[in-house]
Amino acid sequence: xxxxxxxxxxxxxxxxxxxxxxxxxxxxxxxxxxxxxxxxxxxxxxxxxxxxxxxxxxxxxxxxxxxxxxxxxxxxxxxxxxxxxxxxxxxxxxxxxxxxxxxxxxxxxxxxxxxxxxxxxxxxxxxxxxxxxxxxxxxxxxxxxxxxxxxxxxxxxxxxxxxxxxxxxxxxxxxxxxxxxxxxxxxxxxxxxxxxxxxxxxxxxxxxxxxxxxxxxxxxxxxxxxxxxxxxxxxxxxxxxx
Numbered sequence: 001x002x003x004x005x006x007x008x009x010x011x012x013x014x015x016x017x018x019x020x021x022x023x024x025x026x027x028x029x030x031x032x033x034x035x036x037x038x039x040x041x042x043x044x045x046x047x048x049x050x051x052x053x054x055x056x057x058x059x060x061x062x063x064x065x066x067x068x069x070x071x072x073x074x075x076x077x078x079x080x081x082x083x084x085x086x087x088x089x090x091x092x093x094x095x096x097x098x099x100x101x102x103x104x105x106x107x108x109x110x111x112x113x114x115x116x117x118x119x120x121x122x123x124x125x126x127x128x129x130x131x132x133x134x135x136x137x138x139x140x141x142x143x144x145x146x147x148x149x150x151x152x153x154x155x156x157x158x159x160x161x162x163x164x165x166x167x168x169x170x171x172x173x174x175x176x177x178x179x180x181x182x183x184x185x186x187x188x189x190x191x192x193x194x195x196x197x198x199x200x201x202x203x204x205x206x207x208x209x210x211x212x213x214x215x216x217x218x219x220x221x222x223x224x225x226x227x228x229x230x231x232x233x234x235x236x237x238x239x240x241x242x
Contacts (some may be wrong), residue, residue, distance in 0.1 A: 002078050005094070006037050012095040031095070038067045038074055044098065048105065049131045062124075063112050070115035076148030079168070080107055083149040087171055103152030103172075113142035133148050144189075147156035161189035163207070169194050173218075175201040193228070 013031045034040040046060035054062070054145065067073050067233045084097040084104055090099060095157065097104035109132040116125035123144035133139040138155040140146070141162040150166055152158055154174040160166075163186070164178045176198050180188040184206070190197065191209040198210070199218040206223060214226045217233035217240070226232050231240045 001036055001074060005078055005081070009037065009040070009095045009098065012093045016095070024106070030099075037077060039064055040098065041068060041077060045105060045109055045112075048135050051110065051131065053127070066112045066115050070112075072114065072148070073111050076111055077108060079148035080104055080150060083169065084151050087151055088153060090200045101155075102136040102138065103155035103158075106132050106136040106140065106155050106158075107146070107150065107152060109136070110140040110142065110144070110146065113140075114144070117142035157201075163187045164189040164192070167194040167196075173198065173199045173200040173202075177203045177205075179203065179205050183207050190222075207208070 010032065013027050017032075019029050028183045030043050031040050034043055039108050042060045042064035045063055046056040050056035080096055081094050081104065084101065085091050085094045091101075103211065109128050113125040113128040113132075116122075116128070129140065129142050136155055138152060140158075140160040141164070144160050144164040144166070146160075146164075146166045149167040149168040151171045153171065157175040158172060158224065159177045159179060161179050163180075167172045170192050178190045178192070178198075187207050189207065190204045191207070193210055193212040193214070195213040196210045196215070198204065198216045201218055202216045202220045204210065204216065204222040208222065208225050210222070210226045211228035211230060213229040215231040216222055216237065217224065219235070220233050220237040222232060222236040222237040226237075227239075232238060233240050
């Protein structure tokens, strides 16, 4: 656990309480009363994901147990927060994604669902995927492989298919689909390499690779590999000249 990161989050929350006393009880219950980052994330997710099927208390306990039992989830969540803070110009505080960003909360839900999937608890994994889709507007199959340190900005309409693989330092914007072509089995979804940026309303289909540092322009349809440090745009996407 990165204790300095947790202290920074707590400090920011105290500042928020001072600025907005009417939110004091809300912020205390979700963040300041929690023992660490994992408990805080589980508490926030529970406040969002509860339903007739599972109460907020049940979801918090369940997600927190999953977080604590699965290796590397805490490191991934910490890396996600740092990457949001470093790469979103609108994010002035590291506590902002934790409290308010659907993309971070959708990823945090996926990380629990992925751990469940890897341990053959497919029904509960799919339950969490479904709730995240309903609440946060982002649909990530729990079998997808997503490294820590990823940003899903705005999140609305993002779809990430079952065999997708995403490396660290990747930025994904609203309305992106990482999908299959509908007639394939096995490995059939994209591979997104370190440092790539996938801009709004882009569609990337099939078992293809977006290279390191590559950029997919908004609204593009990508059907073949994109080389490292290359920008593509259009329908179908082609390498840009400048």
